[in-house]
Amino acid sequence: MSDTPLLHLAVALDGAGWHPAAWREPDARPADLLTAGYWVDLVTEAQRGLLDLVTIEDALALQSTDRWGPDDRTDQVRGRLDAVQVAARVAPVTAGIGLVPTAVVTHTEPFHLSKAIATLDYVSTGRAGLRVRVAGSRAEAAHVGRRDLPDVRSVDPRDPAVAALSRELFDEATDWVEVLRRLWDSWEDDAEIRDVATGRFVDRHKLHRVDFTGRHFSVAGPSITPRPPQGQPIVAALAHHAVPYEFVGRNADLGFVTPRDAEHAAAVVTEIRAAQAAAGRQDETVHVFGDLVVFLDDDAATARARRDRLDDTAGAEYTSDARVFTGTHVQLADLLTEWAAAGLTGFRLRPATLPHDLRQVTGGLVPELQRRGLFRRAYEASTLRGLLGLPRPANRYATV
Amino acid sequence: MTKQVHLGAHFPGVNNTTVWSDPEAGSHIEFSSFARFAQAAERGRLDFLFLAEGLRLREQNGEIYDLDVVGRPDTFTVLAALAAVTDRIGLAGTINSTFNEPYEVARQFATLDHLSAGRAAWNVVTSWDAFTGENFRRGGFLPQEERYERARTFLQTAHELFDSWRGDEIVADKATGTFLREPRPGRFAHTDAHFDIAGQFDVPRSPQGRPVVFQAGDSDEGRDFAAAQADAIFSRHSTREAGQAFYADVKGRLARFGRRPEELLILPAATFVIGDTDAEAAELAHEVRMQQVSGQTAIRFLEQLWNRDLSDHDPDGPLPTVDPVVGGQHVAQGRASVRMHRDPLATAAEWRRLAEAKGFSIRELMVEVTARQSFVGSPETVAATIDDLVQADAADGYVLVPHLTPGGLDPFVDRVVPLLQERGVFRTDYAGTTLRDHLGLAPL
Numbered sequence: 001m002s003d004t005p006l007l008h009l010a011v012a013l014d015g016a017g018w019h020p021a022a023w024r025e026p027d028a029r030p031a032d033l034l035t036a037g038y039w040v041d042l043v044t045e046a047q048r049g050l051l052d053l054v055t056i057e058d059a060l061a062l063q064s065t066d067r068w069g070p071d072d073r074t075d076q077v078r079g080r081l082d083a084v085q086v087a088a089r090v091a092p093v094t095a096g097i098g099l100v101p102t103a104v105v106t107h108t109e110p111f112h113l114s115k116a117i118a119t120l121d122y123v124s125t126g127r128a129g130l131r132v133r134v135a136g137s138r139a140e141a142a143h144v145g146r147r148d149l150p151d152v153r154s155v156d157p158r159d160p161a162v163a164a165l166s167r168e169l170f171d172e173a174t175d176w177v178e179v180l181r182r183l184w185d186s187w188e189d190d191a192e193i194r195d196v197a198t199g200r201f202v203d204r205h206k207l208h209r210v211d212f213t214g215r216h217f218s219v220a221g222p223s224i225t226p227r228p229p230q231g232q233p234i235v236a237a238l239a240h241h242a243v244p245y246e247f248v249g250r251n252a253d254l255g256f257v258t259p260r261d262a263e264h265a266a267a268v269v270t271e272i273r274a275a276q277a278a279a280g281r282q283d284e285t286v287h288v289f290g291d292l293v294v295f296l297d298d299d300a301a302t303a304r305a306r307r308d309r310l311d312d313t314a315g316a317e318y319t320s321d322a323r324v325f326t327g328t329h330v331q332l333a334d335l336l337t338e339w340a341a342a343g344l345t346g347f348r349l350r351p352a353t354l355p356h357d358l359r360q361v362t363g364g365l366v367p368e369l370q371r372r373g374l375f376r377r378a379y380e381a382s383t384l385r386g387l388l389g390l391p392r393p394a395n396r397y398a399t400v
Numbered sequence: 401m402t403k404q405v406h407l408g409a410h411f412p413g414v415n416n417t418t419v420w421s422d423p424e425a426g427s428h429i430e431f432s433s434f435a436r437f438a439q440a441a442e443r444g445r446l447d448f449l450f451l452a453e454g455l456r457l458r459e460q461n462g463e464i465y466d467l468d469v470v471g472r473p474d475t476f477t478v479l480a481a482l483a484a485v486t487d488r489i490g491l492a493g494t495i496n497s498t499f500n501e502p503y504e505v506a507r508q509f510a511t512l513d514h515l516s517a518g519r520a521a522w523n524v525v526t527s528w529d530a531f532t533g534e535n536f537r538r539g540g541f542l543p544q545e546e547r548y549e550r551a552r553t554f555l556q557t558a559h560e561l562f563d564s565w566r567g568d569e570i571v572a573d574k575a576t577g578t579f580l581r582e583p584r585p586g587r588f589a590h591t592d593a594h595f596d597i598a599g600q601f602d603v604p605r606s607p608q609g610r611p612v613v614f615q616a617g618d619s620d621e622g623r624d625f626a627a628a629q630a631d632a633i634f635s636r637h638s639t640r641e642a643g644q645a646f647y648a649d650v651k652g653r654l655a656r657f658g659r660r661p662e663e664l665l666i667l668p669a670a671t672f673v674i675g676d677t678d679a680e681a682a683e684l685a686h687e688v689r690m691q692q693v694s695g696q697t698a699i700r701f702l703e704q705l706w707n708r709d710l711s712d713h714d715p716d717g718p719l720p721t722v723d724p725v726v727g728g729q730h731v732a733q734g735r736a737s738v739r740m741h742r743d744p745l746a747t748a749a750e751w752r753r754l755a756e757a758k759g760f761s762i763r764e765l766m767v768e769v770t771a772r773q774s775f776v777g778s779p780e781t782v783a784a785t786i787d788d789l790v791q792a793d794a795a796d797g798y799v800l801v802p803h804l805t806p807g808g809l810d811p812f813v814d815r816v817v818p819l820l821q822e823r824g825v826f827r828t829d830y831a832g833t834t835l836r837d838h839l840g841l842a843p844l
Contacts, residue, residue: 023572023579030572030579034604036483036515060503062586062602070600072583079570079585079604082511085480089515092431092484108504111455111535112474119477123431143503145597146537187471196421199696202471204464207457220534222457222464226429226471313577 007336007374008346008388010100010289011046011361013039014057015077017353018293018320020065021313023077025353034081036089043090045355046097049362050376052387053098055131055236055256055348058083060104061140068153069139075314084116084130091124098384100129100236106169107135107144110179111219118184121228126383129234129254132177134169157241166243175214177235177251182210184232185395186222208397230385231392238291240321242271249275253390254287258322262342265290269343285390289346290339291322292332295353296360300327310352322350329364333372340374405790405825406665406797406839407817408492408634409441410450412805414458414469417671417771419691419803426806428469433806434478435485440806444813445827447838448490448521448612449482450634450799451475455499456532458734460700461709465732467697469805476508483516490835492521492614497554498528498547499536502595505554506561509611510603518607518834523614523634526551531733548621550594555613555629557590557597562610564588564601609844612835627653630664631841634799638668638774643794665839670774670798674811678777685776688803689767698766704732705741705748715763719755724748774798782812783819790825 016023016030023030032038039056046054063078064071083101091099099120103113113130121128135141141149152161191206210221236254239245248255249272257272259265269288276286295310297303303326311317318324325332336347349365351357369375381387411434412418419425427433438449453475458465475493482491491512495505505522513520526547530540542550569585571578586601615626616634626633627650637646646668651661673688675681693701695715703710707725724744741747755765775782789795802808820826827838836843 021577024574024577026574028574030574031570034514036517040484060507060602062600070584074580074583075577076579078580079565080602081514082476082508082603085476085508085511085515088477088480089484092435092481107501109499109536112500115474116477119473122429122473123477123481125431139599143597143599143601144501145503145595146501192471194420194425199421199694200466201420201469202464202466204466207464207470217537218534218539219536220456224454224457224471225473 004374005345006376007340007369008052008287008289009049009361009366009375010053010055010346010348011051011358012055012057012291012348012350013042013354014350015063015080017357018350019310019314019318019352020076021310022353024313025310025356027356028353030077033077034079039086039090040093042354042358043094043097043099045358045362047094049366050379051097051362051366052346053100053129053384055100056083056086056102058102058104059133059140060107060135060143061137067155068137084120087128088120088123091120091127096127096379096382098127098129098234098387099124100131100234102131102133104135105132105173105176107141107146110176110217111183111223114180114183115223115225117180117233118223118225118228121230121233126229126385128228128230129236129384131236131238131256132173133238134173136165136169157243163243166241170243170247172216173237173247174251175212175216179210179212179217179219180235181232182212182396183219183221183223184228185397186210187226188395188398189227189231192226227395230383231395232385234384234388234390239272245271246275248272248288249281249286250279252286253388254289256289256291256348258291259339260323262338265339265344266342285388287345287388288343289348290344291348291350293318293320293322293324293350293352294332294357294361295324295326296329296332296357296364298328298364300331303327307352318352320350329360329368332365333368333374336369337372337374402825403790403796404827404840405786405820406667407444407446407826408448408450408490408667408797408799409437409446409809410452410669410799410801411437412469412802412808413452414454414472416468416692416697417801417803418469418805419688420469421691422804424807425804428805429471429473431478431481434482436806437809438482438486438489440809440813442486442489444809444817445830446489446813447797448492448835450492450523451478451494453494453496453525454734455496455527456535456734458732460703460732461711465700467694467700476512479512479520480515483512483519488519488830488833490519490521490612490838491516492523492612494523494525496525496527497551498526498542499532499538502554502557502561503597503601506558506601507603509558510562510606513606513608513611514603518836520606520608521612521614521835523616524551524555524630525616529734548617548625552625552629553592553594557595559610560588560590561601562605565603565605567605567609570604608834608836612839612841623650623653626650627659627664628657632665632667632839635666635668638670638795638798640789640792640794643668643789644792647793647795662840665796667797667799668795669801671771671801671803672775672782672812673773674777674779674782674815676778678781681777681781685773689772692803693763693767693770695763698763701766701770702762704735705744705751707731707744713762716761719752719762719765779815779819782816783823786816787820787823787825
């Protein structure tokens with residue numbers, strides 16, 4: 001046994017994979033993307049590899065190459081399912097693996113999402129989390145019709161309009177997560193007493209109003225759903241710059257970040273740790289996972305050729321906000337080891353194609369990391385918090 | 401022609417019908433309870449499973465009401481999970497049209513329909529109260545008189561979203577690289593007094609096209625709403641006379657909306673107690689009633705009419721001498737039934753006459769005047785009664801509401817369903833795969 005901490009591994013599931021031409025691969029199942037069986041098969045494969053969790057992408061809009069609105073493409077996957085329900089549909093037929101659907105903050109009710117994720121935790125017996133996503137596009141806002149957003153059309157954080165919108169959306173997300181967390185605690189664990197002698201089903205003194213008042217919403221509480229099995233399901237967020245780094249440090253259990261290299265990874269981790277300390281959370285575990293898009297094959301030339309072929313099919317070179325890795329699982333294991341030394345506690349791999357690159361992770365990368373003593377050989381806990389080394393937290397409202 | 405009976409199974413809810421104090425009562429939250437209940441319903445070849453919803457814990461006299469089951473899971477999340485442990489049974493969920501937005505609800509029902517391969521149903525409800533609104537962004541924004549208008553336009557908007565995909569847009573031809581037949585599928589634009597939305601819907605057409613729509617309101621507006629837009633009504637008129645009157649009224653409204661009688665099913669909620677003999681069932685039914693209406697519950701019920709704190713009254717004693725408080729903030733919050741007491745003074749006078757004539761205590765009166773079981777008897781009696789009521793156009797079937805979680809449906813499934821099947825009025829196996837198939841509704 002070495003003293004090296006084990007790595008955590010997640011995969012990010014989205015459609016037929018992250019490359020726009022992934023759906024045309026021989027093993028792709030583009031006609032099944034809206035069926036339960038497709039998602040069960042993918043999560044079962046991820047579970048076979050003992051991964052910590054899967055994330056499931058989502059938005060309140062159709063996929064588009066234009067992040068600000070619809071495009072006219074007919075050669076890429078379009079259409080999706082609500083991610084929370086996909087996770088719930090998969091939950092009863094899986095065990096061990098964490099289920100982390102994406103939920104949009106900007107246009108949804110924290111009360112509804114709080115009980116949805118609490119319920120996901122019940123139906124998965126303690127494996128739920130959620131990845132919160134802010135939605136800055138006016139097109140997405142127009143689907144819901146409750147608010148208008150400024151027309152920024154840029155993601156450059158140095159642009160004052162972008163910075164202002166980003167600040168506003170993440171401030172709201174901070175409130176939104178705060179409400180979720182309070183609602184999850186609004187029932188003490190032993191609130192349900194079923195006391196036949198006194199006729200009381202609950203001890204009402206163990207149910208708590210949350211009485212949150214913020215700029216965008218006020219929520220009274222308590223939740224209609226009792227405290228979930230994990231107490232607090234995992235809250236995750238993807239972060240690319242200072243505002244979301246601060247959000248992760250302050251509110252999340254898990255941040256997904258997109259470093260270019262090990263040095264950049266170290267800088268990002270430092271920034272998140274500073275935000276964590278500034279929020280008074282220095283004693284809490286906050287995971288920072290590096291995101292990578294992966295093209296994996298048994299030899300590097302095959303991986304490169306496959307990527308080139310996919311790019312040819314798509315008619316453009318694939319680019320991403322995350323580092324794109326092309327090579328073998330051994331080379332990837334080397335890279336992950338190097339980046340872990342920079343302070344990342346795990347990785348979220350975005351398979352370029354499904355199921356091929358997922359199978360390369362479960363059948364190639366995982367055994368390689370196990371050989372190096374860097375990855376689990378069996379699920380050591382039955383909850384997602386357990387897998388991530390997080391204790392079941394005390395209830396903020398409990399007095400004893 | 402002999403009508404076929406339709407049956408739904410209502411997961412026991414958060415009112416006093418549900419007897420949590422029974423030693424056999426299980427969890428109302430753990431998924432295993434829902435899975436067991438749904439699997440029993442599917443074993444009985446029932447049409448659908450039904451989940452109610454409430455978006456704020458009930459209060460009385462300013463405190464959380466603690467005598468009944470408290471708490472429930474999220475509707476969509478449980479139904480999606482149940483799709484994993486069942487194959488054919490319909491999955492019906494109550495979702496509020498006041499504290500939601502059409503785009504999100506439409507994608508949630510379309511998703512449920514995909515993940516269950518065509519088994520989703522939506523019971524559209526219209527609570528509007530500011531008390532519930534305190535849990536939501538908009539607060540108590542909707543005047544009571546606008547609730548059906550918002551529900552109507554919400555449902556209309558959702559239907560436009562469901563219909564925004566025809567169903568043939570996805571080609572997914574790997575060889576030619578054509579995923580979509582044409583660009584920009586799912587386009588929609590809707591503007592009215594309540595909603596102003598436009599863009600592209602992101603869930604392609606689901607197996608049923610849209611979920612089966614249930615409606616549960618009983619007012620004139622509610623009945624018109626159902627006659628115009630619903631596929632089934634979840635009514636409370638389970639007795640023969642009231643059932644027939646309701647049935648005739650609602651079916652009679654359909655022509656005005658250009659619809660035929662068979663396009664809207666009338667499915668009253670029905671409780672039941674089954675014994676080996678009618679006499680044994682009657683005895684059991686009384687025991688259950690006494691469990692459902694404890695002395696404390698009787699006082700709380702009385703307070704809901706009297707609209708004042710009566711906690712100093714003895715449930716085994718006489719009715720209060722003071723009169724009900726009419727108007728003002730109600731002592732009970734988050735409970736639809738308190739709105740049914742339209743004339744509290746008249747009802748109180750009637751209850752006093754009844755109590756005096758029969759010598760009833762408060763508890764005995766409450767056992768008498770609050771809902772009794774719909775069907776009490778031997779399996780033969782219950783099967784014959786249901787068949788008779790359906791053939792007599794008192795209903796098209798019933799939504800069964802057991803008093804025990806999770807096993808309360810078992811006696812009905814194991815003992816009554818086979819007799820209905822013998823009578824030739826209930827399916828012995830599912831003929832189709834979708835809920836529309838089970839309910840005999842034409843495909844969209």
